[in-house]
Amino acid sequence: MIREDLFYFVGEKISRLFPKMGRQLKTARMDDNPKEYLGNCVYKSLRAGVPAPLSLSLVGFILDESSFIIIGLMALPLVTSMSFLTFAKLPSIKTKRRTRKLEKNLPYALRDVLIQIQSGIPLYEAFKSATEGYGATSDEFESIIRDVDSGRSMSQAIEDSIVRNPSKQYRRAMWQLATSIKSGTEISDTLKSIVDSIIKDQELKIEKYGKSLNPYILVYLLVAVVGPSLGITGMVVVSSFTGLSIGIQIYTIVTGIVLLAQVFFLNLVKSSRPAVKT
Secondary structure (H helix, E strand, O other): OHHHHHHHHHHHHHHHHOOOHHHHHHHOOOOOOHHHHHHHHHHHHHHHHOHHHHHHHHHHHHHOOHHHHHHHHHHHHHHHHHHHHHHHOHHHHHHHHHHHHHHHHHHHHHHHHHHHHHOOOOHHHHHHHOOOOOHHHHHHHHHHHHHHHOOOOHHHHHHHHHHOOOOHHHHHHHHHHHHHHHHOOOHHHHHHHHHHHHHHHHHHHHHHHHHHHHHHHHHHHHHHHHHHHHHHHHHHHHHHHHOOOOOHHHHHHHHHHHHHHHHHHHHHHHHHOOOOOO
């Protein structure tokens, strides 16, 4: 179709601006061609960003309100570009979410495998028993078991799992395990070392996260509490001397800024929280 060919052409032209898109799509488990995906992002951004600003400009033209027309025309490229960047960042966002889910249960799943190996159970059966109860980690272990069942060796299946996963913590742990299998060293010792290392790393992340909350709280108080209060008080004092009136528009704008600041800081704190099971 003409539309598909046009947006594929556009996606092909802008794909050089996103050299990591192919890797991000793969780690996000999205079976899309990078050029087709970027072309689809352009199409979606036009659908999301064009109607509302044009409608606002049209309303301004009908009501003869030049401010509406100007706002609509200014919002058109802004909303469209922001929509495109949002769609283009979606694979990266999905990758980060998947990484957090994978790392959240990784030490507990590996500890389960370790306990079973120490009990004399083969590595394959230990991995198979950990394919349930550990979220995204269990899903990945299940993929390893499927690869082994299809004829690959355990080390090859683990190496394939390393390639398709974005988590550095997972890749490091599985690489040590694959190396241990190839070299014939004691797997239980390797797993114990891996689990201890991951737990220690998570403890350090929790400690770092706790320390990072102090400046966040300070900035939050200044932006969302102290700033608006002092700002409104200052405007009231100034208006009493100058005779300028403070309309409902000012209070609406301030309220909107405060709400946006609340949402921003909540997302900031949530996104910076380490992926640790509680």
